[in-house]
Amino acid sequence: MQHDIAITGKSLTLTLKEKLIFSDTAKFAAIIQKVKDSDIGSCVVALRGLDHIDSSGLRMLLLLHDACKEKKIRLQVKGAQGQVKEMLLHCRFDTIVTLED
């Protein structure tokens, strides 16, 4: 997984690229910790550059959603396409977070 985090004011943008898979657990844990420690009001997850996600990656996104919910942070997920979008739709991620283009 390649990722980038940008914080502007009260908004955090997380850009994910390449793959989000089980071996990214430690990296993604650091991201969730950063979200938990931050004082933000919104979190945008940009997935346009993400080509592949596995079941562990889906779980990580669901747990990021839970972390945001605990802190009342608004979560937006943008740009999912191909296999990533299929997987998100398959696990009904779109019923808890609107998937934006």
Place this chain on the structure above:
Amino acid sequence: MSKSGQDPDRVIAVLSEVDDRTLADALRQPVTACVEAGTMTLLADFQGCLVLILTTANAFGIDMGTLFADALIDRQLIDPERRDDVYLALHEALANGLMHGNLDLSSDGAESPDDFLRQAELMQERLLMADYGKRPIALACAVRGTMLEISVRDWGPGFTPPTDAAEPKRLSGRGLYLMTAHSDALRYEERGRRVVLSYNMKRPAHA
């Protein structure tokens, strides 16, 4: 590269360093078995046209599923159009074998963000511990009639396999669902330590 004393037709590549490029090179024909240094003694337990054995710590940083699927295509054992099916199922089997098998991390142990953070820390610790990080993971494929069988064997504690692919829970069970969806048949052996994914070699892609 060497010939095996036990199987004179077996051509073995022994890896002293493991990275994606080295492994991709090592899996090229005519190699029929590729093992990380120190795991050679396990090879006798694995038959088939291609075997790959790595330790957990090294397997974690390698795209084993992609490289193994590509090696099977190179040997014309799978139709290139079924590559994604094989890769997706194999990847999930490897993830289960490494995470829940060899690293013994519970699939139900991270139901909250805090649980996940603790589990990630435990995972990092165990990858550095010889008791966990040196545990092998083995991939093997064999042709049985018209079926190609790809097995993933871990050295974890094992588990009681489910009797059917139940609807996944919110945070777990999706790996098994994906393995079932992307293979023609699936079975567990050795008390859950070995999962065997089967593909009908005569079935066209998307049938």
